[in-house]
């Protein structure tokens with residue numbers, strides 16, 4: 504009983520001033536976005552693969568947590584859950600807009616979306632608590648990617664096409680804001696000792712599946728791009744050539760940032776008493792808000808009040 508209590512301990516609260524509210528945004532994703540929207544490196548090839556996974560992924564997140572919505576009675580968590588659902592729905596819509604533009608330059612990217620759909624449809628064969636554990640694991644992934652983005656935000660916003668850079672930063676901010684919601688719901692409905700082993704297993708499954716999906720996606724993103732030769736403007740090379748030749752170290756940089764620098768952030772998830780807010784990176788949200796996002800439509804009041 505004592506052990507069970509420990510696994511159900513009271514977790515850190517959402518940092519003060521960090522509300523989970525959907526924002527109305529308009530990034531001007533109107534057909535003028537180039538496939539090579541990032542001008543300093545080939546990181547766009549990686550993110551163009553990741554964005555194809557997102558609309559399907561966001562729908563899976565929402566469905567997995569909706570299943571337990573009525574079992575959450577704690578008012579603050581209820582409100583956070585509504586905020587989470589509204590934010591994820593908005594992410595799916597905006598990435599859908601971006602994806603339609605990218606598909607014009609590389610129609611084969613649709614295969615990535617199909618792989619994601621197949622993987623997550625397979626996930627629906629598992630019990631509801633395992634589906635929620637999958638969502639918790641993927642939310643930990645998205646929070647860690649958001650962390651990387653904001654560690655490199657100055658360069659990222661400088662070299663990005665404004666619409667796409669703003670879109671990724673907005674998504675990253677909201678991933679940080681709501682990073683603990685699914686975890687808290689999971690703890691409320693399925694935590695404890697068994698829940699710990701389930702969420703660890705889900706993380707291992709997600710790590711394997713995500714790695715496979717992103718590797719295939721990256722391959723498609725590079726190989727089937729048939730656009731103009733000068734897709735990396737300052738070098739005038741095709742991305743696959745850039746990757747293999749002059750900028751080979753770019754992939755080392757990417758591997759270093761995404762895998763090695765992130766490994767500690769990833770591994771803490773396996774701690775028995777882990778909570779997403781053990782790592783307080785809310786200062787990135789504060790800084791982003793202070794700088795002001797060009798894509799955010801000001802004076803927008805959502806239809807419901809979350810907190």
Ligand SMILES: [Fe+2]
Nearest residue numbers: 561591594678
């Ligand atoms: Fe999201």
Ligand SMILES: [Fe+2]
Nearest residue numbers: 591642645678
């Ligand atoms: Fe999320």
